[in-house]
Amino acid sequence: MIEIEKTTALSSIQDLGRSGCLNYGVGRAGAMDPLALQLGNLLLANDPQAAAIEIPLFPFRVRFLRDCAFAVSGNDGDILLDDKRLPPWWVAQAKAGQSLTINASRHSARAYLHLPGGIDVPQVLGSRSTQLRGAFGGYQGRGLQKGDRLAAKEPDRVLHSDIGIASPWLRFADISAEVQTLRVLPAAEHLAYTAASREKFWQQTWKITPQSNRYGYRLEGEALVALETMEMRSHGIVPGVIQVPHNGQPIIQMSDAQPSGGYPKFATVIEADLWLLGQIPPGRRIRFVVCNYDQARQAWEAQQAYLQQVAQQLRQLRGTAHSVMS
Numbered sequence: 001m002i003e004i005e006k007t008t009a010l011s012s013i014q015d016l017g018r019s020g021c022l023n024y025g026v027g028r029a030g031a032m033d034p035l036a037l038q039l040g041n042l043l044l045a046n047d048p049q050a051a052a053i054e055i056p057l058f059p060f061r062v063r064f065l066r067d068c069a070f071a072v073s074g075n076d077g078d079i080l081l082d083d084k085r086l087p088p089w090w091v092a093q094a095k096a097g098q099s100l101t102i103n104a105s106r107h108s109a110r111a112y113l114h115l116p117g118g119i120d121v122p123q124v125l126g127s128r129s130t131q132l133r134g135a136f137g138g139y140q141g142r143g144l145q146k147g148d149r150l151a152a153k154e155p156d157r158v159l160h161s162d163i164g165i166a167s168p169w170l171r172f173a174d175i176s177a178e179v180q181t182l183r184v185l186p187a188a189e190h191l192a193y194t195a196a197s198r199e200k201f202w203q204q205t206w207k208i209t210p211q212s213n214r215y216g217y218r219l220e221g222e223a224l225v226a227l228e229t230m231e232m233r234s235h236g237i238v239p240g241v242i243q244v245p246h247n248g249q250p251i252i253q254m255s256d257a258q259p260s261g262g263y264p265k266f267a268t269v270i271e272a273d274l275w276l277l278g279q280i281p282p283g284r285r286i287r288f289v290v291c292n293y294d295q296a297r298q299a300w301e302a303q304q305a306y307l308q309q310v311a312q313q314l315r316q317l318r319g320t321a322h323s324v325m326s
Contacts, residue, residue: 002068006059009143010056013150014053014128016129022238032056032279059102110279165314182286187267202288207221226248235261244265252269270299272302
């Protein structure tokens with residue numbers, strides 16, 4: 001069990017999100033960086049869907065109330081167990097009474113704290129994710145507060161600590177790039193904008209404004225101009241969809257996006273790049289490149305193959321460690 005010692009209300013319990021509920025008006029929620037969530041769960045041999053604490057503001061600090069293994073994924077900031085610095089993307093063992101402090105990364109926006117078996121909170125509509133807009137799921141349907149106590153689902157599971165993995169940034173993106181590149185598919189109303197605007201969308205860089213959050217990333221750049229004023233009925237949307245309101249400044253729907261909206265859809269960030277988008281802090285700039293369906297599918301399959309490779313390597317490491325200890 002852990003007790004929250006320092007946090008903000010924006011820290012929350014998240015898993016891979018709710019599926020099959022959009023037709024009821026319930027958004028997906030879930031981790032903003034689903035790749036980090038899955039890798040952290042692999043480090044602890046958890047179910048891929050196991051819930052973790054998503055941390056978007058730092059420093060974040062918890063105190064362990066009993067001996068417990070843990071892993072931190074998602075960022076490369078300083079991670080301190082009491083005064084001992086730990087590597088990121090690593091499994092470690094805490095003793096009762098020790099404090100874990102997770103500090104901000106220079107490059108990525110979020111960290112995830114994982115416990116054995118996942119964070120033990122009730123499932124709501126098939127997920128343990130916090131739905132902040134609806135105030136349900138997670139821990140009492142809200143962000144975490146100082147003094148909250150959370151338990152691991154399998155606190156007594158024996159795990160080999162001091163095992164880690166390389167950051168997925170080394171495989172899929174350049175963590176030090178000033179401008180991150182995201183792959184997108186043109187969407188339904190793409191051709192409803194002027195040729196000059198369509199060309200400018202790809203050429204310019206877009207700033208993620210401070211008004212961005214789990215609901216949506218608001219972008220700032222040269223406005224997109226429609227061929228004519230569009231008034232549309234509300235229609236289904238999902239995370240990754242890039243909508244364009246009347247001011248021409250795009251909004252990317254994120255994990256807590258509502259399930260429907262009426263703004264025109266210009267493009268959609270591919271599923272394989274949503275993890276990267278979720279790790280880009282407000283104030284940074286992004287660039288879009290077009291891809292087709294086959295390329296988007298291949299990128300997704302490459303990411304799934306990578307996760308399977310990491311899972312196999314961790315199983316081998318644990319097997320080797322067990323043999324040596326025996």
